[in-house]
Amino acid sequence: MVPRSASVNEELRRRSRERLLQATVELVGERGYEATTLADIADRAGAARGLVSYYFPGKRQLLQSAVHRLMHRELSAGLNREPATENGRELLARAIDVILGLARDHPRLMRTHMAGILTAEGFIQCPEQQRLASLLRDTVTRYGSTDPETDYRLLRALLMGAVVAVLVPGAPMPMERLRAELFQRYGLEWTLGMPPGAEPAPPGV
Incomplete structure (x- = not known):
């Protein structure tokens, strides 16, 4: 048998890591953090249990990398969606909408992610976060x-801060109001990006 080249081995490692990250997003979103084990993640990814420890020092680091990967991929897709644009105001509006949309579409996952950042583990630097x-x-x-x-x-x-406000159990802020505040902060028109509906009236109106 001809030994695999270094480039082939590197690609296989990259794919294994990507499958672990994707499996983490899926399982934590479905079951929650505590109910998801590293063995569950390895099984969902079709990978050996030892590979998880090879790539990540623990479950919390794996989760942060997985969520940052999801955020990076969603943000990249949102910024590059049709119609393509180089308009900086439109791009910023899209970025805001993508991140708020993740809180809306993946509440359990994003709540767990934010809780991890605010605990002793803190904000973990990783390739996905850097992207x-x-x-x-x-x-x-x-x-x-x-x-x-x-x-x-x-x-x-x-x-x-906006994501946390959307996800506060029992007292969430309306996403439209948070979007309006962020758009006002950056001087962006409501119609930019991916507006969810009518612009909310200012407080007291």
Whole structure:
């Protein structure tokens, strides 16, 4: 048998890692964090249990990477959807809508993700998070930022706050209101991006 080349082995490792990340998103979304074991994830991914430990130091790190991968993929798709545009205001509106949409469409997953960030594990740097950061940094640059790193961090903080507000058990903020506040903060018209419906009336009206 001819030994596999280094490039083939690298591609196989990449695919195995991608399957583990996808399986994590699916299972935590279906069952919750505590009810999902690393063995469950390996089984869903069709991978050996040892591969999980090879790629990730623990379940929390695996979950953060998996959610950051989902966010990166959804954000990339949203920014590049038709009609294609180079308009920075439109791109920022799309970015806001994508992140809020993840909170709406994957509440259990995103709630678990945010809870992990706010606990002792904190914010974990990983390749998926770096890809997400690169997209958001590029978006604020296209929007017109002269200090993309600072403005990226501010946008990240505002989006994280909005996601938490959407997901607070028993007292969620309406997504439309949070969208309106973010759009006002950045001077964006309601019709940009992927508007969910009529613009909410200002408070007190």
